[in-house]
Amino acid sequence: MGKKIEWYLDFVNLEYRPRDEIIALYYFEPREGVSKEEAAGRIASESSVGTWTTLPGMPEERIRKLMAKAFDIDGNFLKVAYPLELWEEESIPQLMTGVAGNIFGMKAVESLKLLDVKLPESYLEGFKGAIYGRDAPQKIFRKRHNLITSTVIKPKVGYTAEEHAEIGFQIMRGGIDCIKDDENLTDQSFNKFEDRVRLMAKVRDKAEEETGEVKDAFINVTAPNLRELERRIKLIHEYGFRYFMIDVVISGFTAVQTATDLAKDYEMAIHAHRAMHAAFTRKNHGISMLVVAKLMKIMGVDQIHIGTVVGKLEGRKEEVAAIKEMLLRRNVDEIPHLRLDQDFHHIKGILPVASGGLHPGILPDVFDIYNLRRDPLVIQVGGGVLGHPDGPYAGAKAVRDAIDAYFDGVSLERKAEESPELRRALEKWGHLKPV
Ligand code: CAP
Ligand code: MG
Numbered sequence: 001m002g003k004k005i006e007w008y009l010d011f012v013n014l015e016y017r018p019r020d021e022i023i024a025l026y027y028f029e030p031r032e033g034v035s036k037e038e039a040a041g042r043i044a045s046e047s048s049v050g051t052w053t054t055l056p057g058m059p060e061e062r063i064r065k066l067m068a069k070a071f072d073i074d075g076n077f078l079k080v081a082y083p084l085e086l087w088e089e090e091s092i093p094q095l096m097t098g099v100a101g102n103i104f105g106m107k108a109v110e111s112l113k114l115l116d117v118k119l120p121e122s123y124l125e126g127f128k129g130a131i132y133g134r135d136a137p138q139k140i141f142r143k144r145h146n147l148i149t150s151t152v153i154k155p156k157v158g159y160t161a162e163e164h165a166e167i168g169f170q171i172m173r174g175g176i177d178c179i180k181d182d183e184n185l186t187d188q189s190f191n192k193f194e195d196r197v198r199l200m201a202k203v204r205d206k207a208e209e210e211t212g213e214v215k216d217a218f219i220n221v222t223a224p225n226l227r228e229l230e231r232r233i234k235l236i237h238e239y240g241f242r243y244f245m246i247d248v249v250i251s252g253f254t255a256v257q258t259a260t261d262l263a264k265d266y267e268m269a270i271h272a273h274r275a276m277h278a279a280f281t282r283k284n285h286g287i288s289m290l291v292v293a294k295l296m297k298i299m300g301v302d303q304i305h306i307g308t309v310v311g312k313l314e315g316r317k318e319e320v321a322a323i324k325e326m327l328l329r330r331n332v333d334e335i336p337h338l339r340l341d342q343d344f345h346h347i348k349g350i351l352p353v354a355s356g357g358l359h360p361g362i363l364p365d366v367f368d369i370y371n372l373r374r375d376p377l378v379i380q381v382g383g384g385v386l387g388h389p390d391g392p393y394a395g396a397k398a399v400r401d402a403i404d405a406y407f408d409g410v411s412l413e414r415k416a417e418e419s420p421e422l423r424r425a426l427e428k429w430g431h432l433k434p435v
Helices: 036-046 060-066 092-099 133-139 161-173 193-211 226-238 253-266 289-299 317-328 360-369 392-408 412-416 420-429
Strands: 022-030 069-074 077-082 109-118 147-152 178-180 216-218 243-247 269-273 303-305 351-355 377-380
Touching: 022 036, 022 092, 036 069, 036 077, 036 109, 077 092, 092 109, 092 253, 092 289, 109 289, 133 147, 133 351, 147 351, 147 392, 161 178, 161 193, 161 392, 193 216, 193 226, 216 243, 226 243, 226 253, 243 253, 253 269, 253 289, 289 303, 289 317, 317 351, 317 360, 360 377, 360 392, 360 412, 360 420, 392 412, 392 420, 412 420
Parallel strands: 147 178, 147 377, 178 216, 243 269, 269 303, 303 351, 351 377
Antiparallel strands: 022 077, 022 109, 069 077
16 A cells, blocks of 8 residues: 555754744653654644644645744654644634634543643734733732732622622621632522622722722623623623633633623623633643633733632742743743743733732732742632631731731731731631631
């Protein structure tokens, strides 16, 4: 059988040097009996124009121009270059159908993880990015420093809209900027979306009146369809909120691009919750959190959860740091095997959100990890406020006092001498790092 029946190795060219193209960085483990070149060719083929066999009738010249090229194999790390003509302008969903589509199911690889995607200016120019992004502490909250604080009400769901709003009011009075819906609170019978928006607007205004500070809420617009998503965003806007929140991974890229378009119309900021990301970001098979965060930045969310390192949820320090820098900066350098270099051009820096298992006793650790004295941050403390022995107001005040202590360069124990709320928080949790 002389005739070639497959053409995978045509997609491998280790001499190739990419021009103005999209470059993907993968971690890959070929299956037993498949060479790295054969696996690389299959990845480049299946993510661009190829299939399992040769195609005698294809328009050779035109298709060869669209072929992806596996051009760099470094151990288990692979770089693939994709011609820009492969991609629809301004469509992240369509980008993912290629660089993160069928390839994860190929038998030729035991594991495959998309680690980063480098996007040239000619691809980025159709995207607007975030309105406020890293400037939100000043532009929305008129803060002198770089920190936005938030509390998600706990238990996650179960309170009525009235109870939710009353607890939210106590927390905002206690010194927290925003009340966040939990990722699974949307429009349940016991806490209807419309009721929560209406009642939260009332207590937001009362708390602003009482504190003289800007208060807001990250109300969850995650919805069963795009029409309902739009209706929820519109209602939140009508009640004067500056933000809305969406579960971006669960909602999907089309919903996120719809939400970011609407946010531009209403000049609103978006809090991106990443629930479900750990189904594919944790191990050596799937998509890195860095890719998820980069795409959200380009689509135009203003802030996204990326981990705490010291809290209850997984997230290695070097990975969190690499993602944080990518979110905040106009451009970042390559970190071999972790992050490609990227110039974001006109796309604004956005805020990292540190959340998950936090309480006053470990806030200084998180602030150091995020270099808060230099860089802006959103901190979210849920159980660490609602679990305070003296109630939500005291819980919020304990967090606020811990933050003040950090900016004043004072230890928590020293600050606790003048803050009974902080002292009681330290008595309950000390410096516990929850697992
Ligand atoms: C935190 C949280 C957030 C997690 C999400 C929760 O609550 O509300 O959803 O932070 O994880 O439901 O666990 P606590 P990540 O403050 O009570 O832990 O930020 O890693 O995406
Ligand atoms: Mg949550």
